[in-house]
Amino acid sequence: MFEDILHLSEGKQIVMFLDYDGTLSPIVDDPDRAFMSKKMRRTVRKLANCFPTAIVSGRCREKVYNFVKLTELYYAGSHGMDIKGPEQGSKYEEDSKSLLCQPATEFLPMIDEVYQKLVQKTKLTPGAQVENNKFCVSVHFRRVNENNWSDLANQVRSVMKDYPKLRLTQGRKVLEVRPIIKWDKGKALEFLLESLGYANCTDVFPLYIGDDRTDEDAFKILRERKQGLGILVSKFPKETSASYSLQEPDEVMDFLQRLVEWKQLRSGA
Numbered sequence: 678m679f680e681d682i683l684h685l686s687e688g689k690q691i692v693m694f695l696d697y698d699g700t701l702s703p704i705v706d707d708p709d710r711a712f713m714s715k716k717m718r719r720t721v722r723k724l725a726n727c728f729p730t731a732i733v734s735g736r737c738r739e740k741v742y743n744f745v746k747l748t749e750l751y752y753a754g755s756h757g758m759d760i761k762g763p764e765q766g767s768k769y770e771e772d773s774k775s776l777l778c779q780p781a782t783e784f785l786p787m788i789d790e791v792y793q794k795l796v797q798k799t800k801l802t803p804g805a806q807v808e809n810n811k812f813c814v815s816v817h818f819r820r821v822n823e824n825n826w827s828d829l830a831n832q833v834r835s836v837m838k839d840y841p842k843l844r845l846t847q848g849r850k851v852l853e854v855r856p857i858i859k860w861d862k863g864k865a866l867e868f869l870l871e872s873l874g875y876a877n878c879t880d881v882f883p884l885y886i887g888d889d890r891t892d893e894d895a896f897k898i899l900r901e902r903k904q905g906l907g908i909l910v911s912k913f914p915k916e917t918s919a920s921y922s923l924q925e926p927d928e929v930m931d932f933l934q935r936l937v938e939w940k941q942l943r944s945g946a
């Protein structure tokens with residue numbers, strides 16, 4: 678796989694897109710404790726020194742930044758609905774201070790309202806946790822007894838019925854509420870490529886690594902554009918638009934490390 682990717686990206690600028698949960702950090706029961714290892718952070722920092730690198734997450738941008746803590750990256754939070762460029766230290770920094778894309782701003786009051794209602798509605802379901810991700814809301818059921826999953830889903834649906842402008846999707850033991858706008862991780866990837874000046878380039882090779890259903894939107898865009906490729910992180914075979922797979926965050930780290938070493942060798946660093 679590694680050699681294939683090097684071969685396919687020959688002569689092209691690699692641009693890295695990384696999901697956070699389940700890709701850079703292992704999946705854990707408590708979403709507030711999904712820390713990435715120091716070693717992973719060092720690897721991602723080195724990666725960002727070699728290639729433009731973005732984190733694309735379902736979490737709100739501030740939260741994912743607090744986990745990753747690297748100023749040299751691009752961050753696309755809330756499933757790509759909140760995008761910001763590096764604050765400092767990126768070689769690709771030109772104009773990025775102003776890079777900010779928030780296509781769902783008008784939904785902020787509605788999302789806040791729904792968040793409050795979901796907290797109220799689900800408070801008697803042991804283990805349920807509602808997370809405010811700014812432009813979207815996550816209702817976690819990883820710690821809910823399996824017998825109560827469908828009741829919880831019904832509680833969420835009963836709140837959602839008053840909000841036709843919001844939609845419900847499912848991730849890894851999480852229900853995700855977000856605006857119906859045509860924006861997703863794939864659109865975020867395209868926005869970032871454009872912002873980096875690669876809109877109509879044939880010599881760019883975007884590599885997107887992710888583990889969840891929302892990452893499929895980005896894998897699909899890469900297939901449609903016939904550009905770069907997606908890598909699914911999964912221990913089990915799944916239907917996917919990604920071209921390759923890695924089993925877990927540790928394998929992602931080894932892959933990123935190999936990319937860094939290859940790049941450093943090439944540039945004689």
Ligand SMILES: O=P(O)(O)OC[C@H]1O[C@H](O[C@H]2O[C@H](CO)[C@@H](O)[C@H](O)[C@H]2O)[C@H](O)[C@@H](O)[C@@H]1O
Nearest residue numbers: 697698704705706708711734735815819849851
């Ligand atoms: O796009 P992502 O960065 O993968 O975000 C998707 C959701 O990730 C987080 O939840 C997932 O990870 C948690 C921590 O490991 C885990 O407890 C949960 O079951 C997973 O679904 C995040 O907390 C959610 O808000 C995101 O929607």
